[in-house]
Every structure is written in structure tokens, then in C-alpha cells.
Amino acid sequence: MLSLSAVPTARSLHATSLRCCHLAIHSNGDCLEINAVGLQQPLQLHYAWLRGHCYCDKCYSKATYQKIFDLHCLSLFEKPVDIHLEDQNLSIKWTDGHQSLFHIDWLIKNSYSGYKQTSKKTESYWNSNKIKELNPEHVTFEKFMNTECGVKLLLSNVLTYGIGMVEHVPATLEATQQVVERICPPQENLFGKMWQFATQPVHSDTAYSSVYLGAHTDGTYFEDCPGLQVFHCFHHEGKGGETLLVDGFHAAEIVRTRKPDAFKFLCEAKVPAEFIDVVDGKMVDHMHCVDTILKVDSVTKALTRLRYNLYDLAPLNTTPPEQLPSFYSALSSLTDAIRDPSSEHWMKLSPGTVLFIDNWRVMHGRAAFTGNRVMGGCYVGRDGYLSRARVLGLL
Numbered sequence: 050m051l052s053l054s055a056v057p058t059a060r061s062l063h064a065t066s067l068r069c070c071h072l073a074i075h076s077n078g079d080c081l082e083i084n085a086v087g088l089q090q091p092l093q094l095h096y097a098w099l100r101g102h103c104y105c106d107k108c109y110s111k112a113t114y115q116k117i118f119d120l121h122c123l124s125l126f127e128k129p130v131d132i133h134l135e136d137q138n139l140s141i142k143w144t145d146g147h148q149s150l151f152h153i154d155w156l157i158k159n160s161y162s163g164y165k166q167t168s169k170k171t172e173s174y175w176n177s178n179k180i181k182e183l184n185p186e187h188v189t190f191e192k193f194m195n196t197e198c199g200v201k202l203l204l205s206n207v208l209t210y211g212i213g214m215v216e217h218v219p220a221t222l223e224a225t226q227q228v229v230e231r232i233c234p235p236q237e238n239l240f241g242k243m244w245q246f247a248t249q250p251v252h253s254d255t256a257y258s259s260v261y262l263g264a265h266t267d268g269t270y271f272e273d274c275p276g277l278q279v280f281h282c283f284h285h286e287g288k289g290g291e292t293l294l295v296d297g298f299h300a301a302e303i304v305r306t307r308k309p310d311a312f313k314f315l316c317e318a319k320v321p322a323e324f325i326d327v328v329d330g331k332m333v334d335h336m337h338c339v340d341t342i343l344k345v346d347s348v349t350k351a352l353t354r355l356r357y358n359l360y361d362l363a364p365l366n367t368t369p370p371e372q373l374p375s376f377y378s379a380l381s382s383l384t385d386a387i388r389d390p391s392s393e394h395w396m397k398l399s400p401g402t403v404l405f406i407d408n409w410r411v412m413h414g415r416a417a418f419t420g421n422r423v424m425g426g427c428y429v430g431r432d433g434y435l436s437r438a439r440v441l442g443l444l
Contacts, residue, residue: 081132083139083156093162099141100127102159103149165348171444172410173209174299177394185210187402190217190224193231197441200231203405204438207277211296211411212404218281220400222425225281228403233433236275238268239326239334245283245425254324255360259419264295264387264412265358268428269322270336274356276431278406278413280424282398287420292404294394295412297355300386301343304379311379315343318376321363322356339367342383354409357383387412405429 108118192199206213
């Protein structure tokens with residue numbers, strides 16, 4: 050047992066995330082520091098943070114998974130009267146007699162300094178050659194619908210590569226919906242819950258045509274941008290129509306490396322996007338959203354979202370004139386990386402293959418086509434599919 054009333058000493062402990070390592074604790078003003086082999090810097094744990102994160106039965110409900118302790122009652126000058134480190138647990142006694150117990154691994158995972166040092170990138174970025182080399186395994190319809198490992202494989206591919214595929218699916222909208230609902234319900238919006246379209250102009254959008262579509266993400270005009278884009282080609286008699294996929298994070302990292310100022314600008318500049326739907330000469334919808342093109346994790350600075358669609362840009366009234374050269378230059382740098390032929394992965398969708406695309410990362414497009422081409426699919430909310438991934442232990 051280690052107490053702060055004595056000289057800080059190192060103990061040999063077994064910690065899952067750091068393997069077998071030495072831990073030492075000491076007080077530093079308003080913070081507790083934990084030094085561990087495997088961490089580049091000690092964990093800095095503010096006493097107020099520790100008191101506010103007590104998960105004992107008096108502070109946290111195990112029935113509802115919600116806090117009981119009222120943070121409004123938290124004192125920023127909270128100090129412990131006793132601290133002990135035993136096995137893998139940190140025990141703290143506060144001035145009011147309350148006792149808190151923390152597992153070392155939990156502190157490493159959930160504290161700011163621990164998360165910053167140990168958070169690992171699950172994504173594998175790719176260009177055209179790389180994704181062909183990786184060749185992520187497809188999931189059969191039978192395995193996906195009847196086993197948990199089938200769902201895990203699909204979601205693992207989406208989390209790692211930004212895309213995943215289920216094969217041998219009946220070429221119907223109903224079967225496609227069944228596949229989607231193995232993960233979570235589709236995200237309903239102005240396009241409906243599930244949609245099926247050919248080249249008839251159901252909505253005022255270039256997607257309802259046969260022309261070429263460059264790489265883009267969908268729903269940049271929505272406040273709640275779709276998490277996944279799902280496609281299933283039910284029928285095509287004609288030529289062309291190949292699907293274009295581009296890893297937006299790969300392209301953005303090229304910009305971060307070569308032109309860091311441009312990357313920073315795209316993370317900060319707010320850009321408006323809109324969707325105007327006109328039916329029989331009458332406007333029925335006008336969606337509008339203002340946000341950044343790139344978004345990074347506030348702690349690790351890893352990319353978390355790409356919002357890129359040149360078709361749906363609204364009048365740019367959010368950037369002052371003196372910053373416009375910087376904006377257009379930065380946008381051009383990103384577009385160059387996206388449109389580099391080495392970034393473009395082309396594939397032909399055929400009936401039976403359901404394609405899942407991480408709409409916050411991977412852009413899609415389409416080659417021009419001839420003939421009758423019938424597509425179906427939907428959107429999936431990001432909250433829904435990430436929740437399923439957490440339940441399955443993938444996050």
C-alpha cells in the first residue's frame with residue numbers, strides 16, 4: 050500500500066493497457082500525478098476532476114448508468130486527506146469522509162492526459178493501390194443476417210477503411226432494409242427512410258441524372274449529417290455508372306503534411322451549404338448548414354470528419370474578403386489531393402452487393418452512364434452505427 054503521507058515510491062503493478070509496469074504517485078498542487086512506464090508524460094489528474102468522476106453507488110447509478118453526484122456541489126478547491134495505491138486501484142479519502150476508488154486502467158483511458166497519449170487510430174487510410182492491396186473481406190448475406198461475427202466484420206471494415214460490403218443480397222429494397230436494420234434503423238429525412246430511384250428527377254439533385262458526379266460527401270446541408278451512405282444497384286442495362294470512392298482522410302492528411310496552413314484554415318473556416326428542392330415550380334424544401342470542411346479531435350488532433358461537396362455550396366458569406374485568397378487556395382489544395390488519379394478507387398456495383406460508406410470520411414461519385422439504372426439505399430445516423438460498434442466491443 051502506498052500513501053502520500055510517505056515519500057512517493059514506485060510499485061510493480063499489472064495494468065492491462067500498459068502491461069507490467071512501475072507506477073508512482075505524488076501530489077502537485079491541485080493535481081495528482083501518476084508516473085507509469087509506457088506513458089511519455091505523467092497523468093495529470095485534477096482533484097476536482099477525480100471527485101467529480103467518482104463512480105461509487107452514492108455518486109453513480111448502476112441501474113440507469115447516470116450520475117447521482119451533483120457537479121454543482123463540486124468544489125474547485127477539493128483536496129484529499131488520504132491517498133493509497135494498492136494493486137491496480139487508487140483509493141482517495143476526501144475531507145467530508147467520502148471514499149473514491151479508481152482503477153488505474155480506467156484513469157489512463159478516461160483522463161485527458163491518458164487519452165491524449167494512449168488513444169490509437171483505428172483507421173487505415175488508403176489510395177487506389179492500397180485499397181486493392183488490402184482487399185477488405187466482404188460479408189455474405191447469410192453470415193451477416195445470422196451471425197454476430199458477420200455484423201462485426203462489416204462494421205470493423207467501415208471503422209477501419211470507411212467502406213464495407215455485404216454480398217449475395219436479394220436485389221430488392223426490402224432485403225436492403227433488412228441488411229441495414231441488422232445494424233440500426235435507417236436515418237429518415239426529406240428523402241424518406243429507404244429510397245429507390247432511376248433517372249427521373251424525383252428531387253432537385255444531380256444524383257437523379259445520368260451525368261458524371263465527382264467525389265463528394267452527402268448531406269453537407271444537414272445539421273445532422275448522415276453517418277453512413279448505403280447503396281445497392283438493383284438493375285442496370287447500359288454502359289458506365291461505375292462507382293467512385295476516395296478516402297477523404299487520406300487526401301486531407303496529404304494537405305496537412307504538405308500545406309499545414311491550408312489544413313488549419315479548412316479546420317477553422319465555416320462554409321455554408323444548401324439544398325433547394327423544387328417540385329412543379331414550387332419550392333418545397335430549403336436546407337442550409339454552416340460548418341467547417343475538416344474537423345479534428347480536440348485532444349488528439351486526429352481527423353474526425355470531412356464535409357466536402359462542391360455541388361452544394363451556398364453563397365459564401367462567412368469568409369471576410371481578406372481571407373478569401375487563403376480559403377480558395379486551401380480548398381484547391383484539398384481538391385487536388387482528392388482528384389489525384391492515385392486517390393480514386395473505381396468499382397462496378399452489381400445487383401446483390403450492398404455498399405456501406407462512412408459519409409464522414411469516404412467520398413463517393415459516379416461515372417456517366419447510359420440505359421436504365423435503378424439504385425436503392427438509405428442513410429444511417431452516425432450515433433446509431435457507432436453505438437452498435439461499441440456494444441459489439443469494436444470501440
